[in-house]
Amino acid sequence: MGKFSLSQDLGVDLGTANTLVFVKGQGVVVKEPTVVATNVQTGDIQAVGESAKHMIGRTPGSISVVRPMKDGVIADYDTTAVMMTYFIKQAMRKRSLFARKPNVMICVPSGITMVEERAVIDATKQAGAKEAFPIAEPFAAAIGVGLPVWEPMGSMIVDIGGGTTEVAVISLGGIVTSRSIRTAGDNMDEAITNYIRKEYSLMIGERSAESIKMDIGAAGEELENVDMDIRGRDLLTGLPKTITLTSREVAASLEDTVAGITQAVKQTLEKTPPELAADIVDRGIVLTGGGSLLKNLDKVISEETQMPVFVAEEALESVVIGTGKSLEYIQRFRSRPNVSSRPVE
Numbered sequence: 152m153g154k155f156s157l158s159q160d161l162g163v164d165l166g167t168a169n170t171l172v173f174v175k176g177q178g179v180v181v182k183e184p185t186v187v188a189t190n191v192q193t194g195d196i197q198a199v200g201e202s203a204k205h206m207i208g209r210t211p212g213s214i215s216v217v218r219p220m221k222d223g224v225i226a227d228y229d230t231t232a233v234m235m236t237y238f239i240k241q242a243m244r245k246r247s248l249f250a251r252k253p254n255v256m257i258c259v260p261s262g263i264t265m266v267e268e269r270a271v272i273d274a275t276k277q278a279g280a281k282e283a284f285p286i287a288e289p290f291a292a293a294i295g296v297g298l299p300v301w302e303p304m305g306s307m308i309v310d311i312g313g314g315t316t317e318v319a320v321i322s323l324g325g326i327v328t329s330r331s332i333r334t335a336g337d338n339m340d341e342a343i344t345n346y347i348r349k350e351y352s353l354m355i356g357e358r359s360a361e362s363i364k365m366d367i368g369a370a371g372e373e374l375e376n377v378d379m380d381i382r383g384r385d386l387l388t389g390l391p392k393t394i395t396l397t398s399r400e401v402a403a404s405l406e407d408t409v410a411g412i413t414q415a416v417k418q419t420l421e422k423t424p425p426e427l428a429a430d431i432v433d434r435g436i437v438l439t440g441g442g443s444l445l446k447n448l449d450k451v452i453s454e455e456t457q458m459p460v461f462v463a464e465e466a467l468e469s470v471v472i473g474t475g476k477s478l479e480y481i482q483r484f485r486s487r488p489n490v491s492s493r494p495v496e
């Protein structure tokens with residue numbers, strides 16, 4: 152880096168549900184849903200981020216709304232690249248005219264294949280990055296929540312996003328054991344949708360399912376029961392209909408997804424070397440990612456594992472904050488497939 156370098160490097164969390172951009176020296180400057188609306192006839196971009204998310208389920212035939220990431224990886228390459236270009240431009244609005252292209256630290260799920268990781272690197276470069284440095288999502292999340300990742304000390308992080316849940320035990324700057332499953336927030340929405348369709352013959356939209364989860368969704372059984380009126384389309388008459396749903400029903404519909412996440416945590420603990428397991432017993436498990444905000448999920452995981460469990464304060468931002476903090480160590484990261492979790496000394 153030269154003496155008069157005008158660098159403005161970026162950290163990016165390209166998530167299934169949300170994309171966030173961190174600018175060195177400024178913090179989180181972009182926080183938008185990973186959604187793009189395009190005009191079907193012309194291919195022109197109609198809306199990106201929050202405004203595109205509002206269009207989901209409400210578009211005429213001429214507009215298509217796409218979520219270009221699925222299960223933590225790129226499902227629609229061209230749309231992802233266009234979206235990233237838009238967000239990176241937005242993040243660098245205040246950039247000097249003479250600034251060079253930014254280096255970008257970008258998170259990828261730890262269970263990603265080489266081909267999938269290559270697609271993320273290529274899309275990031277296409278969006279204007281000079282170099283793209285992949286970092287494993289749970290590692291970034293652990294840095295973001297301030298866990299002592301570089302110390303000889305076991306830390307366990309569970310990042311529950313929209314598409315993936317990543318569980319990792321970290322010590323001495325590397326991931327010791329990890330598990331990445333494609334079960335997370337999106338599956339919770341699907342489980343609620345399926346339950347309502349089966350029990351009430353009512354078809355609800357993706358956004359309604361997400362609001363039900365956020366408003367009255369919870370893990371476990373012993374809950375204060377609350378009601379919510381739900382509107383949708385009656386599958387038998389084809390007409391709009393309103394039903395009243397209870398939080399207990401929602402919790403029951405989420406049981407399998409919650410069990411899947413708890414199981415992944417247990418399996419990772421089982422593979423953890425004893426010294427590190429002892430550290431985790433002392434210091435607890437940290438949950439992060441939007442999915443960790445599901446009510447009572449921390450308690451259920453704590454009961455199942457018999458470990459203290461904490462939810463991170465900035466659960467939706469830990470990963471991007473971690474990518475931002477990692478910019479300090481950018482020289483230690485190399486674009487090498489599948490070893491991105493391990494900073495190279």
Ligand SMILES: Nc1ncnc2c1ncn2[C@@H]1O[C@H](COP(=O)(O)OP(=O)(O)OP(=O)(O)O)[C@@H](O)[C@H]1O
Binds near residue numbers: 165
């Ligand atoms: N209060 C809440 N209660 C339950 N779920 C929530 C809450 N807030 C957000 N979520 C869920 O969190 C998920 C998004 O989390 P996050 O932004 O961390 O994921 P992501 O990084 O985009 O996904 P991934 O890491 O899988 O690529 C969505 O499924 C969203 O519905």
